[in-house]
Amino acid sequence: MPLPPTKGMLFDLDGTLVDTAPDLIQALYRALDQYKLPCLADEHYLTSVASHGSLGLAKAAQPGLAPEETEKLRLALLHHYEDVNGDCATLFDGIAELLDVAASKHIKVGVVTNKPARFTRPLLTKLGVTDIMHSIVSADTTLYRKPDIQPMRLAASQLALSPPQILYLGDAERDIIAARNAEMPSIVALWGYLSDHDAPSSWGADLQLAQPTDVVEILLS
Structure with missing residues (x-):
């Protein structure tokens, strides 16, 4: 399925952006x-x-x-x-390249996570990516967390973009529900923490991709 033009990209944290x-x-x-x-x-x-x-x-x-x-x-x-926190965590293979390509295409990036802020920001700082984030929304940033749309709306506001312009990547059903309800196109990050009992094809995402470099190909196409 072709995606609308992407001007922003939001990531779930654990299992999508970072291997925590x-x-x-x-x-x-x-x-x-x-x-x-x-x-x-x-x-x-x-x-x-x-x-x-x-x-x-x-x-x-x-x-x-x-x-x-x-x-x-x-x-x-x-x-x-x-x-x-952050001792052994790393960006998933291909994420650094994806972030570089997003920057080269002037695509704003951010994080919407259900991890509390006291863990989120120190982790992103240790990994050296805090300064490139246009939005960081944690579990306690808004009154409700994903799958509620409050965090998604706040992130869109911080990116100064409309939701359809923002691509959301996540590895859990709640990520896709939140993105869909916020009218953001979404991708299931199959490289994340999916169990044998998960059925991502039933979540309603626009795409399911095996690795971050697959997202790079979309941005460069």
Whole structure:
């Protein structure tokens, strides 16, 4: 499906722009050790649920815990994540090239993520990309987070563009729902943290692409 002319590009953070799973999983292991709990999921599965944040990881590692114990584990994970945030995280292969091409085409870029701001900005700063972002919208920037359209509308306003001019890339269904409801064309980032149970073809995105260089080809076409 051809996309409308792109003047802006917004990224989900975890699993789309940045491979944050190594840091998140390390924080999870520290939280489990703190409570002397084993991890009941392998690392491959933990990576596939990393886009679902601290709660998704806590449930994956210890699915039988009572809700209040799961919440304790989740909070411990977040505490340890502050110590390791950005230690092992990297831009996905091809993202640096994609950002360079966007700059050469005068396409404004930004991030809309459900990660809290106290983690988002330090991570982007460590990776050296904060200064090129025209918009950074985190989980607590607006009253509601994705799949609500509030974060998308704010990001569009910060880019000074109309939603149809902005391409949104994400690796979770909530990303595509938010983009669609905000009238932004969207791409499923198949290089992200999708599990075997995900069905991205049913999410209603305009495109599903296997790697960031596929997006580069679209921008250059």
